[in-house]
Amino acid sequence: MLEKGMKAPQFTLKDKNGTDVSLSDFLGKKVVLYFYPKDNTPGCTRQACAFAAAYKGFQEKGVEVIGVSKDSVASHVKFAEKHGLPFVLLSDPELEAIQAYGVWQEKKLYGKVSMGVVRTTFIIDEQGNIEKVMPRVKPDTNAAEILAEL
Numbered sequence: 001m002l003e004k005g006m007k008a009p010q011f012t013l014k015d016k017n018g019t020d021v022s023l024s025d026f027l028g029k030k031v032v033l034y035f036y037p038k039d040n041t042p043g044c045t046r047q048a049c050a051f052a053a054a055y056k057g058f059q060e061k062g063v064e065v066i067g068v069s070k071d072s073v074a075s076h077v078k079f080a081e082k083h084g085l086p087f088v089l090l091s092d093p094e095l096e097a098i099q100a101y102g103v104w105q106e107k108k109l110y111g112k113v114s115m116g117v118v119r120t121t122f123i124i125d126e127q128g129n130i131e132k133v134m135p136r137v138k139p140d141t142n143a144a145e146i147l148a149e150l
Contacts, residue, residue, distance in 0.1 A: 001102045001133070001135070002101060002102055002122070002130055002133060003130065003133060004130055004131065004132060004133060005129060005130065006129065006130050007128060007129055007130075008023060008033075008122065008124045008128050008129060008130050009023075009097070009100035009101060010022065010023050010024055010128075011023055011092075011096055011097040011100060013068065013090040013091060013092050013096065013097060014073050014090065014091045015073075015076070015088055015089065015090055015091075016073060016076040016077045016080050016089050016091075017073075017077075018073050021066075021088060021090055023124070023128070024128070026064050026066075026124075027126070027127070027128055028126050029062060029063070029064050029126060030061070030062065030063045030064070030123065030124065030125055030126055030131075030150070031063070031064045031065075031066060031123070031124040032051075032058065032063055032064070032065045032066070032121060032122075032123055032124075032146055033066050033068065033101075033121070033122045033123075033124055034047070034051070034065075034066070034067050034068070034119075034120070034121040034122070034137075034142065035067075035068050035069070035097075035098060035101060035103045035117050035118075035119065035120050035121075036048070036067060036068070036069050036117065036119055036139075037069065037116055037117045037119065038069060038070075038071060038117075039069060039071045039075045039076060039078070039079035040075075040078070040079055040082070043119070043139040044069070044119075044139065045079075045083060046139045046140050047119070047137075047139035047140070047142055047143070048067060048079070048083055048085055049083055049085075050139065050140060050141075050142065050143040050144065051065050051067070051085075051087060051142075051143045052083065052084060052085050052086060052087070053143070054143040054144060054147050055086050055087055057147045058087075058147065058150075061147075061150050063150060064087070064088070065087035065088070066087065066088045066089075066090060067085075067087065067088070067089045067090070068089075068090045068092050068097055068098065069089075069091070069092065069117060070091075070092050070093050070095060070098060070117065071091060071093075072091055072093060073091045075091075076089040076090075076091055098117055101120070101122065103117050103118050103120045104116070104117060104118075105118045118135065118136060119136060119137050119139065119142075120133070120134065120135050120136070120137065121133075121134040121137050121142055121146065122134070123146065123149075123150075132149075134146075
């Protein structure tokens with residue numbers, strides 16, 4: 001797992017418009033990078049809507065918010081439009097960033113073991129270093145906790 005002080009792994013993924021977005025595009029800005037399991041599921045929707053509700057506060061602090069899941073670009077378009085999500089959503093179907101950040105892990109649900117994205121948030125500083133790692137965050141409080149900390 002990545003830790004505070006480490007260089008954030010670089011990646012280039014497609015956003016909901018099909019445009020390539022690289023982490024390096026945001027050098028000079030603080031970034032909240034959050035990984036979530038799946039568009040339009042209850043927990044992921046609550047988390048995304050909480051980030052959307054707090055987005056103005058992040059903008060006022062000069063902080064970019066980026067959500068990443070393995071969902072398709074088309075899925076992200078529907079998810080963003082349905083819930084009015086104003087921030088960047090990136091599609092990682094090949095698990096490039098998901099694995100680089102160590103969030104593709106074994107999960108247990110009702111005794112069944114499978115691999116999946118563990119809901120994790122990273123705060124990345126203006127130089128591209130990891131400032132904070134927040135593993136297994138709660139979808140309802142994640143955005144508010146980060147905003148309060150910034």
